[in-house]
Amino acid sequence: MAKIVILTGAGISAESGIRTFRASDGLWEDHRIEDVATPEGFGADPELVHEFYNMRRATAAAARPNAAHVALAQLERAPQHQVLVVTQNVDDLHERAGSQHVIHMHGTLFGHLCHSCDHRWPAPAISTAHDLCPACHQPATRPDIVWFGEMPYRMDEIWTALRGADLFVSIGTSGNVYPAAGFAQDAMRTGVATLELNLDRSSGSHIFDESRQGLASVLVPQWVDQICTAKPN
Template identity: 75%
Template structure:
């Protein structure tokens, strides 16, 4: 059974209508990154941050999985392959497409986190700065999202999977954000074959054994058909 680790980024969800992380002007949906994607920004203005993520949560809930998400779920269902999806995305489109082995290294919009005690629970459609933690009662509820300056989730598990992989595939990611940008080198050093499927060459495209460029909704189903034939 071939062990495949798939890294997905904003590019795979963009074709479902979810806007990519940031534009060239450094803004994220018309907000400064520092204001809506850092612990300091949340402490400074929790009302703004909750309003921002409430909008993102609504947009993600209204989006539907595209052919790339569906193809990865089909690949997971092939008994000849053991597939782990590591996603930088905070939407749940992989799960709604049918994938079951998914690691959200940057957290998820469907989760809530208490800044005071670390308790986690399912997020309601709308969160507010006045929400109390179900565990400790503190009014320090925040989205369960990994912000800039924070450590991504389940890294030891991810690195272990990369070391054991036969194939590492990167889909729809720019290759600019570490530690994910270094996964191709980690997997390659461990002996895995590496493949990039991206709209354009990523920053680390030269590190891959093979790179194919175009829309994820076209490239991913085509690749899945190839390895499942």
């Protein structure tokens, strides 16, 4: 059974209508990153941050999984492969497409976190800075999102899976931001085969054994069909 670790980024959800972070018409253009994606921004204006993530949550809820999400769920169901999806995205499109083994290293729009007691619970459609934590009853509700300056979730688990993989695949991500930017390098050092599927060649394309360019909704189903029909060595 081949063990495959797949990293997905904004590019896989862009075709579902979720705008990418770094695009010229990106999601963040009307707000400074410092205001809506840092602990300091939340401390300065928590109501603005809640309003911002309410908007993002509504956009994600209205989006639908595309062919790339569906193909990865199909790959997971193939008996000859053991698949782990590590996503930088905070939407739930992988799960709605049918993927069962997903790590949200940057958190999720559909979760809340208490910054007083660290309790987590599902987020409602609309949240405010006055919402109480259901565990400690303090008005300390924040989006369960990893902001700039914070450590991504479940990194030990991710590194362990990556180093035990047979194949690492990067889909729809520039690979410029650490620690995710180090995944391909770490895989290369440990002898794990690597593949990049991206709209354009990234700055780290040269690290991968193979790099293919095009729309995720086209490349990912083609690749999944290729490996699911390939005869074992």
